[in-house]
Amino acid sequence: MSMSRASRSRERLVVVGGDAAGMSAASQARRLKGPDELEIVAFERGHFTSYSACGIPYWVGGDVTDRDQLIARSPEEHRGRGMDLRMRTEVTELDVEGGRVRSRDLESGAEEWTSYDKLVLATGAHPMRPQLPGIDAPGVHGVQTLDDGQALLDTLARTAGRRAVVIGAGYIGVEMAEALINRGYEVTVVNRGQEPMSTLDPDMGRLVHEAMEGLGITMVNDAEVTKILTGGDGRVRAVATEDVEYPADLVVLGIGVRPETALAEAAGLPLGDHRGLLTDLAMRVRGHENIWAGGDCVEVLDLVSGRERHIALGTHANKHGQVIGANVGGGYATFPGVVGTAVSKVCDLEIARTGLREKDARRAGLRFEKVTIESTSRAGYYPGADPMTVKMLAERRTGRLLGVQIVGREGAAKRVDIAAVALTACMTVEQMTALDLGYAPPFSPVWDPILVAARKAVVAVRAGSAP
């Protein structure tokens, strides 16, 4: 059975991947063109559409009680908006020349070709899964999809032991550590890097490390997992590094993700250094007039370094979807790039970053000055004023802001947005010292921590530019 282009007068849009980027693109295109002008066929290999993968740690941790709360729009809702949505159907081949995709129904195994006039690739990312002995043992869990989350929750309900090991200490790792602490587990995080949160410089990661230990989490750095040990029942019983075995009734993989681009690669579409699809600013795959790509499967331009990066984040995926949908629907929109903003928390510790770390700046060929300041979230005399550490990088001589990292308590994380906008606007740290930021004692010291950092950075830039 096959759907051919010749039999249709209206255009057909095919979307591969039914989560944020794909379904946002489809929805936006549908708003601009009705079913009489545009037919939309979307393929999703999983059980769910348009869900918040970012919310999974909070569902596992019990902050979110109902899985369906994480689903922004169900397959039925999408179908109600005039989309031909094929659930549990995997696209197995892309024929760019012929303008068609081959799909397989994962339930029945039936295959078919579907032709397209316009194609959106939103295949997402897959979690890195080290090829370790024991990695497939029962009790070892990834947390990438809702299905993963459900499987982990089932294991939590069944497991008598209370010792959990999280492998990896990036966003997913620390969020899962919090989730498991909330579930009453003894948590050990085994981390390959020097400090947790390698998206921060190590000096800032150190603050996260200390806070995690304060929460009772055992943090093991500079440790490479060599194997996962199983017991007589075949279930996981420990995680081993070169030197040490960490007993584990449960193992969570939080090592990060890679773009899911096997399909695109096989079809000869352009991939970047991080294996993500390369697009132009309208999110069109480079060199392909009628193929767009967005979400976790693409690389994005980092506006500060001028390099492509891979960042798997729902907020970017949604923006990509909007941009793609506008362009597919005959409008015009672009995604200019990112500055690398990310926020997270471990219990009440807030963690934020935007722009370049020291090593990013060096890699981009930039010389820079760096300052770190301590301030508070509110006026020092106001109840609940919590300490906050802000690190700021500015380019030598020009004084252009390059990056900000923040570790603190309530009110720390979203302050990074100030720096994110300043980076987008290419502001210098001296310009930042004059920013008219909201001030009242319950919300900020009279000099906001970002201003305190900017003032110190100005001094550093002046000193660093002296002959």
Add this chain to the structure above:
Amino acid sequence: MSMSRASRSRERLVVVGGDAAGMSAASQARRLKGPDELEIVAFERGHFTSYSACGIPYWVGGDVTDRDQLIARSPEEHRGRGMDLRMRTEVTELDVEGGRVRSRDLESGAEEWTSYDKLVLATGAHPMRPQLPGIDAPGVHGVQTLDDGQALLDTLARTAGRRAVVIGAGYIGVEMAEALINRGYEVTVVNRGQEPMSTLDPDMGRLVHEAMEGLGITMVNDAEVTKILTGGDGRVRAVATEDVEYPADLVVLGIGVRPETALAEAAGLPLGDHRGLLTDLAMRVRGHENIWAGGDCVEVLDLVSGRERHIALGTHANKHGQVIGANVGGGYATFPGVVGTAVSKVCDLEIARTGLREKDARRAGLRFEKVTIESTSRAGYYPGADPMTVKMLAERRTGRLLGVQIVGREGAAKRVDIAAVALTACMTVEQMTALDLGYAPPFSPVWDPILVAARKAVVAVRAGSAP
């Protein structure tokens, strides 16, 4: 007795006013020039230096327990840094021609002239005090200075009745309403305007009104106070409008402030439409090479409307002081202007604004589109996600951001900083839709409320620009 210029080889800086702007200027100048190069004489008519007037409502309300917590630096600390600080000494005359000021010791009544090479005017603002019958009765309080705050606290301790009337519903009025609620008073706020918080558009002020009523505060709008009634003991007993008498054991004036510029005006220095001193971007009084002014006594350039405004806010005063001190000390710095950011709260209701209100935009000759959206402070499914209303104004055709107002709960107020930076950078609302703002479920929906508003504003600008 008199200090003359002829007898000195080093320069003398005279500072009039010992709060944020004046003492920041003095401190910064001292950092750049030691006592052998620069003599610093500062006059303060009150009992305190460098204190947070913005903190007074929280001291009165009991959130801050100790007055001294509001004092950033005492007279003794300033003196320890090589400043000749004359407390309780009022400057009564400025002789610009002769380069000298006349001062009077408020304790002894002694007067003297002090010559200056450089002069900093930081005379602050005075609360508006309507000329009403009964305004000077015991039990009627302003809350501008620490002395005012202490007097009010003394009255609270002595007053048996629990009925308080706050006159005025701007920042000070609503913050004092909160303070008195916290002290267990029945609070009525009598407001001349259509809604409380006239720094917001009335539709947003309405949300504040409703929240205040939810807190048990009686909010009376469109009401002009005609007199303050006293009892047989001479103390306040009620506040009267044309039609109604509001029983009051205590009255707080929260009507706002005016620049304190009588001294400058008598000396012929240039004042603006709001009676504030006019300066250049280096905070030098226009036309006067060796006189600077900053803090609540000056007008500042509004970068959005291109007009001068008067904004009494500690954070601006501190910035002015830094800029003045750098320039007085032989360095270089400027204060480019403000975008009009302000944040406040009434109990757990957060209120924020930046840029222009509708009437400001009209007054500046701008045509605009306006949108209002409802969103949440966190992902909708995350515990503690609170509703947030964001209003956004964008210029017609260009789409340039003109202003943002936010009313919500936790996490609402400081979100306005995103818009403050975007205004400073002259961003369009379309550019704002691509901002890389921090996203994680505990901190934001996948589309931050600011992005939701920007997206809706883009649609409004397109529709408004259609032929």
